Amino acid sequence: MTRHGIRSYLMAGFWILAGVGAPLLLAGDLTPPVGPVAATMKTLQQVEPRVDVQTLGGTLNATYYINAAGSYYLTDNIVGEAGKHGIEIDADNVTLDLRGFALIGDGSLTSGVFVVGGIITRGVGPAEKHSIAVYNGSVQNWGNPGIDMSNAVNSRVEKVRAYQCGGGVSLGSNSSIIDSHAESNFGAGIRTGDTCTVRGCTARDNQNGGIRAGNSASIEGCVASSNTYGGFFAERGSALHNCASRNNFGAPAINSRGGGGGSGYDLDDSCSVSNCSGDQNSGDGLFAFAHLSVSNSSFVGNSGDGLEAFDQCNVINCSVNGNGQNGIYINNGTVTSCTASQNGQSGISVFFGDVEVRNNTCASNREHGILVADRARISGNHCSGNGSFAGGFTGAGIYVNGNRGAVDGNSVSDNDDGILVDGTNSVVTQNIASENTTNYNITGTNDVGPIGSAAALSSPWGNISVVTAPTCIDGIQNGNETGIDCGGGTCPPCPTGEGCLAGSDCQSGVCMAS
Secondary structure (H helix, E strand, O other): OOHHHHHHHHHHHHHHHOOOOOOOOOOOOOOOOOOOOOOOOOOHHHHOOOEEHHHOOOOOOEEEEEOOOEEEEOOOOEEOOOOOEEEEEOOOOEEEEOOOOEEEOOOOOOOOEEEOOOOEOOOOOEOOEEOEEEEEEEEEOOOOEEEEEOOEEOOEEEEEEEEOOOEEEEEOOOOEEEOOEEEOOOOOOEEOOOOOEEEOOEEEOOEOEOEEEOOOOEEEOOEEEOOEOEEEEEOOOOEEEOOEEEOOEOOOOOOOOOOOOOEEEEEOOOOEEEOOEEEOOOOOOEEEOOOOEEEOOEEEOOOOOOEEOOOOEEEEOOEEEOOOOOOEEEOOEEEEOOEEEOOOOOOEEEOOOOEEEEOOEEEOOOOOOEEEOOOEEEEOOEEEOOHHHHOOOOOEEEEEOOOOOEEEOOEEEOOOEEEEEOOOOOEEEOOEEEOOOEEEEEOOOOEEOOEEOOOOOOOOOOEEEEOOOOOOOOOOOOOOOOEOOEOOOOOOOEOOOOOOOOHHHEOOOOOOOO
8 A cells, every 4th residue: 555545544544533524625615796896904994993183173272172072192292372272172071092292381371181161051150071081191381280171070081291280180070080190280280079089199399289189089099299288188078098298398378278387188077098108298297177087107207296187086006206296186086006206295185075095105205195185095005205304395104184084004104294183083093103203293183093012002903103212323313312413421422503401412511501
């Protein structure tokens, strides 16, 4: 059998073993269809189903005018004309791809992209456009916001850069701005209406705040740095997460809420903040109205308070260190598991009543570790080295400057006063005070557990007072000393000018008081 025959025999056997017949090899239809030959190439509209903006006409107000829904794109930079917007959008459902190009203005009071307001509706003002998207490009040197979509709702800006404009980007309500940057604008870097999302954005060196959001905003993963007037501003019910605000500073601003002090965060009522930082701002690290919730955040090195808020605030797991005034300053609420150290005034200061301060560490503040007023519960805190021990004023580890408080289970050491209570009807139990100038300084009518050494106390409600025997090198006048670490028969004689009761107290052997 020839080689070809062997191959054919084997192939036939393969198909038989596979249980199928040999495949049929059929040629295609060689008869063309009836009628003219149709084109098979796609049209330009099918290849690029969008409109080139630079093929559109303009108006008296804009170089290019979009007045129909659709998808649009740029093919080159746009250089602004005097008194005209770069692109004016006068339609709903428009998507504009800048394709990496720039809209460069001439500084006149116009915008690179401007969305027109609608007609008057029922006499209450202009209707809004909706569903506008602008992305992937930059705007520079426009006298108004570089991208002004304040008349647009349900809209989006993404991957846009705004530089040296009257404002960076402005959005209407129910909109979002993502992964965008605003720098050196003469107004706010980013401004939004209510119920907006701001995510992954940076605002730097803007002259009327970094990021300004309306009510119920979500701001996440954003940075505000070196902005005049302040970093972040958000209205009622907003939430901020994973944000950083640094080196913002104060200046007057027109038609804007807040004190103009350059705070890192300036928030309205009922806002929440988590995993954020406010560092080296000229005002407070964070300033807020009532019902604030803050967790896992740090506010360090600010000229004002680290965190300042009004009524019914909840602060947990925060670090407030090295601020010019108080670490935390609130009217009332709860402060739990925070660290407040090296602040210019008190570590935690609660100005009015009804607060719980629990499990915090307050060290080396120039006034008090913890300062509270009426109806306060202070438990499980550690306060050390506050007041003159930190080079400041006379201060207490814990100071109850009010009535009806409960001070329980705290430890205080190396303060001027360990626990200072000068109100009435407070209860002081189970505390440990050690090495303070005065361990317990309690006046007024209060219920105080027995005070003494741990070995001597029999009451479970007793307060431990650790008193170290005076020495001649502890830097204070105590024991029998007639001066600081001198005289009294137990320490060396005092130099001229120090206190004495007898000649033996003096190095000269002569006591002027004898």
